[in-house]
Amino acid sequence: MNVYLDHAATTPLLPEVRETMAPLFCEDFGNPDSLHSFGRRAAFYITDARDRVARVLGVSPSEVYFTSGGTEADNWAIRCLGEGDLTLSPIEHAAIKEAASLRGGNTYVCPVGEDGVVTKAHLGRTMPEGVGLVAVMAVNNETGAVQPVEELARAAHALNAVFFSDCVQAACSQNLQELAAVCDALSLSAHKIGGPKGAGALIVKKGVKIKPLIVGGEQERRLRGGTPNVPAIVGFARALELAAARREDFCRHTGRLRDLFEQEILANVEGARVDGEGRAPNISHLTFARGGAALLSLLDLHGVAASGGAACSAHAALPSHVMLAMGRSKEEAERGVRFSFGMQTTEEETRFAAETVISCLK
Numbered sequence: 001m002n003v004y005l006d007h008a009a010t011t012p013l014l015p016e017v018r019e020t021m022a023p024l025f026c027e028d029f030g031n032p033d034s035l036h037s038f039g040r041r042a043a044f045y046i047t048d049a050r051d052r053v054a055r056v057l058g059v060s061p062s063e064v065y066f067t068s069g070g071t072e073a074d075n076w077a078i079r080c081l082g083e084g085d086l087t088l089s090p091i092e093h094a095a096i097k098e099a100a101s102l103r104g105g106n107t108y109v110c111p112v113g114e115d116g117v118v119t120k121a122h123l124g125r126t127m128p129e130g131v132g133l134v135a136v137m138a139v140n141n142e143t144g145a146v147q148p149v150e151e152l153a154r155a156a157h158a159l160n161a162v163f164f165s166d167c168v169q170a171a172c173s174q175n176l177q178e179l180a181a182v183c184d185a186l187s188l189s190a191h192k193i194g195g196p197k198g199a200g201a202l203i204v205k206k207g208v209k210i211k212p213l214i215v216g217g218e219q220e221r222r223l224r225g226g227t228p229n230v231p232a233i234v235g236f237a238r239a240l241e242l243a244a245a246r247r248e249d250f251c252r253h254t255g256r257l258r259d260l261f262e263q264e265i266l267a268n269v270e271g272a273r274v275d276g277e278g279r280a281p282n283i284s285h286l287t288f289a290r291g292g293a294a295l296l297s298l299l300d301l302h303g304v305a306a307s308g309g310a311a312c313s314a315h316a317a318l319p320s321h322v323m324l325a326m327g328r329s330k331e332e333a334e335r336g337v338r339f340s341f342g343m344q345t346t347e348e349e350t351r352f353a354a355e356t357v358i359s360c361l362k
Helices: 015-021 037-057 070-080 094-102 120-124 149-158 176-182 230-245 247-268 293-301 321-325 347-361
Strands: 064-067 085-088 107-109 131-135 162-166 185-189 200-204 283-287 336-340
Touching: 015 230, 037 064, 037 176, 037 230, 064 070, 070 094, 070 131, 070 162, 070 185, 070 200, 085 094, 120 149, 131 149, 149 162, 149 176, 230 247, 247 283, 247 347, 293 336, 293 347
Parallel strands: 085 107, 085 131, 131 162, 162 185
Antiparallel strands: 064 200, 185 200, 283 336
């Protein structure tokens, strides 16, 4: 048996999404910026997708900007939103942490608790006068820790700062309308929710100033030039609709399997520890006495696919910056394994995976 427990890295394309995208590869293939009928047809698909995304989020279509994915959306936000210095959490995705060096000005990193959660008090210590942008992700991509976005946004707004949240890992389990209501800007990615790779969005509320990311075209209100990836954008919109409609079922299903998995591991592996609290239901980050890359390779050989954290950093032989921020030692931060579940995961697969982890560790 081969079991895929790395849905936080990417998800399989949903059949409904594939069906929606299919006509755009060969039949309705036009460039949406062309003025002839082929272009107008493609442009209609883009407009319709923008409307669909806006309805799911409860925002205006004019506040939806399509991107190539979460990394681009994060870069755009950090480099081009707001004026002045930046405050971010230490558990952010690398797209945000590294983009901060390109923003200019000062960057302040607020602390995080041992539970992996940023509090209003943590944030308050690193928001001196001059901070114009605050960035805290909604759900951590390694531990699944859910952040108090509404509270943090209020704290940022009290100092007239723009509040941005990376919601890439939140889209499958959190109420996106509630998040969109309190954030000035947020990012999303299609392939984390059953959509295609290569599509995402940056939502920027009216009245919030943002500079162009890519120049050289009139696309996305002249803020992000380049011919749109029409099939991927349409697939993203459909995947987002499905994720919102199935959110409660997703949380119930993945939460039950995640809890079953952890119970089996903790009952049979001495010293195993669950990392993070107040977590999204689909993510389980466990630290073992003998974990890390060697365990991941052994699990893979025995049919279980998991990860050490973010897929984009999987090839870097570094301790987890998230675990270090939570107060773990460098050695501990190298021994964590992330297991993440999806709607396609079965109880049989979950039990097999737990048994395999136990067997490999013994």
